[in-house]
Amino acid sequence: MTVDVLVVGAGPTGLTLALAAHDHGARVRLVERRPEFFRPSRALILHPRTLEVLRPLGLADAVLERADTAPSAELRLGSRVVEAGLSGFALPETAFPYLALVRQTDVEGVLTRALADRGVRVERGTELVVARDGGHEASAVLRSPRGTEEIGCRFVAGCDGPASTVRACAGIGWQGRPYAVEVVLADLDLADAAGAPGSSGARVFAGRDGLAFLFPLGEQADWRLLATRAAPPGGARNFGQPGPAVPQADLQRLLSDAGTEADIERVAWSARVPLRCGLAHRFRRGRLFLAGDAAHNYSPATGQGMNAGIQDAVNLGWKLGFAAARDGDGAGAGPDDAVLLDSYDAERRAAAQRRLALTHTAFWAEASTGRIPSWLRGVAAPWAAPAVPVLLNRSRLVAEGVRVLSQLRVNYRHSPLSVQGTPRLRGAPRPGDRLPDATVVTTGAPRRLHGLLAGPGVHVLLQRDAERPLPEALPDARVTVLRLANSPGRGLVAVRPDGHVGYQCGATDPAGLAGWLALAGVPVSPHALV
Template sequence: MTTAVDVLVVGAGPTGLTLALQAHDHGARVRIVERRPEAFRPSRALIMHPRTLEVLRPLGVTDALLEQADTAPKATLHLGSRAVEASLADLALPDTAFPHLSLVRQTDVERVLAQALADRGVAVERGTELVAVRDDGYGARAVLRTPKGPEVIRCLFVGGCDGPASTTRACAGIGWHGRPYTEEVVLADLDLSGTPGGSGAQLFAGRRGLLFLFPLGEQATWRLLATRASHGGPGPDFGQPGPPVPRSELQHLLGDAGLDARIERLAWSARVPLQFRLARRFRRGRLFLAGDAAHNYSPATGQGMNAGVQDAVNLGWKLGFAASRPHDSTGGRDAEVLLDSYDGERRPAACRRLFLTHTAFWAEASTGPTPSWLRAAAAARAAPLVPVILQRRRLVAEGVRVISQLRVNYRRSPLSVEETPHLHGAPRPGDRLPDATVGVGGPPQRLHALLARPGVHLLLQRDAAPPPHEVLGPHVTALRVANSPGRGLVAVRPDGHVGFRCGKVDAAGLSGWLSLICATGQPPGRPRPPDDAG
């Protein structure tokens, strides 16, 4: 039996790496294991949403990610004989620092996150597989298969980020409901004779499905992604690249899409079987599921990596705070409420995403008569209207809000508390805190930049009384907003959602909420006073 840790993270994809970072930065001792000896190749995810960048910002990795990303992506939509240019940058999203979709390879995301963990002294243990795990009531006992032989460890919590075939989920006995799709995805990196008309990514709508070409190939110029009816037969795990696709079939896919280009070089290819599934629950005792271990979608709207990262950010701070909570009866009850809130908040959001991705995938990939007609005939006839729609920036931005989870709220969560007197004009408890320009002394600054560090943040209005020091703690920062008149208070969770709101600084109400969230006042540490405006 090896030395105990607080959180064992199983799986070192974007979800697992983010969970390890978030838990570590909120006080947990973390260990992260990955059964693959090397980082997974090729990238499956290529798009990062605005909300994902927001929740990663306090972990100090956003700048490095943006250096690897195309933050002003362009796309050409080929609808019949008409080509329509679209820009995915500078969307009408004034309440975020990232008003764009970002094209970035999953491998680059993993490299940045793994380096951030290494900088904190946490190494990804590759070639180490979870064999079995169980909750014994006081913690979890995990059996690992390592390059040096079997190992048994104890930990407080296990974060299962180990994909659709999750060992964590199987050991927890959590149901896995859904079914396979009758369509599959084809992936390939290839060089083409000539460049497809238009700039940036290319999308071709055809009767048999969609075909994308992204200038993000890892071993060639273009990454091809196409949908088609599944060929069936033996294959890999769902969502995992499997057998290669013959060059002739890839050339046929290009021809069906109306693309007059020849494959000059094929670096690699794979067929990927797909499914839509949802875990019956995201928590059983000390065992938690996140990312593809908790929900599996089609690639439509680019939810996989983004949803997993946002799961991890929601869960990580809760595990970190729960690990440092005192073990008396009050601390135990509050910890259960805190930990249960993960399933209560993220599973309903996952259900809504499942409906969204299933509907979008039906439209873009189903070979039924209605979606085939919509892609091949209706889309071509509606092509002249597309530029008009794209010029309506607010309409496009609203679509991005929904896709990227900027609209997700946790209003029904037990962590969302409204005290009297009500504070009007501020986001409701459970809502995402929008970005804004604020005054805190000196030049105006952006609110999200001021909150871009781990922990809980208390936003005091201009005339609010300072919160008593005894309700603060080492993970709580108070900030006075000089350009917000009033005596109220908003408390912001580490994942950027409002947790507490009141029209005055109610010491008892605030203390109760903070005790539920992070047991403030229990761990040692010097509270930080409010940063008052000059």
């Protein structure tokens, strides 16, 4: 067996999953049926939590070099104009208190180069024909210009989009429905000063028929248009994928109906994108897994698609890496591996269900052509426009909204990997919670906690007064121990590779910690922790 994890699909989800699995010990192969790298970006925003999970992979800085981290938006509500900032939120628990505007293509470029630096290349023009779960291993048939080959692997990760071949091969059902509204995307050059090339910030136009967004992030022209309209009849099935071009007259009508006076000078590219919302019945069957759009589809409201896929990938990637390493040691898949691998579905599917309800509600308000949402956009929003700056200035309210939208509030308290030791450590995040960032002292000057944890593996945080200190060097290099000199107490917190608390205890209990590490795929004897 020459590969541990076969990743199918080289979008943001597949690229991130390949990186996370590789950095946690797996041999990875990544295939993509599209022969070319470039495709017009459908996603244009990264959330704080997504930047957090990219940081331990060494990617956050490279992504931010290509991003606008102090974006602004001009909201046009009828005849009223409201300026809104998308940065500087009151989020002291993260190093990224903003919404970063960045093209999906740029994110994919950073991820692809990072894989190449690790010796993993994207095999473009290679299509998955079939994937099989064989119980003790998986297998796949691949087709490329070089011919057809069959390979064995430990796991197959389907990151291959809404029409996932892996999902079909796994026999996993789908629950969802098409939207009666479609998205129109286009790269444009505009003549009017309201959207003149060189002006900064996004433009948002609210009209009775929906919202229109203009982002200064065009790839083939200065501006990217994203607008919604009623989907024409015809039963489109290629959900989430760019379809036929849109005539310039239709694009101009969308802008005019939304209330902008901008005139289109040139259309460089355009497409219709049919939409659906839905959720796979499960995210795992045996050794076949689903992530990103293969597992869940959302409306574009609140910008969840790329962000949710990347967060799926980091959650699954470290688990496949640790499980593959244990298989490689000759231990084989045991009950602990079942807990570890099952936790992906338990954690991320529950989070996806909550996100689906959020995005569906937001999209109803944003794009539905029904009487109530049309009235809200066309009448109520302009009438309430003077109150918008007041609401935006209430930093706590806005910050809480960003926490919810960006999944900073997601927790896995009901996961089998979330274990509470005895006695309980008071005042600390609960098992399953995301570990917030904070200023800490280990040795020397104070540092930010997330910066100290910005690397692969499990991190065990000891309080200052722990009676039975753990050795700094454990037999397994995937576990790092840090003592927090500014945290009085005798307990410890074990932090998973994705930044969630896995285990916490008010005392240094070697047996309890060893038990949790075994669940997480890192078998360590309790005697090694003394």
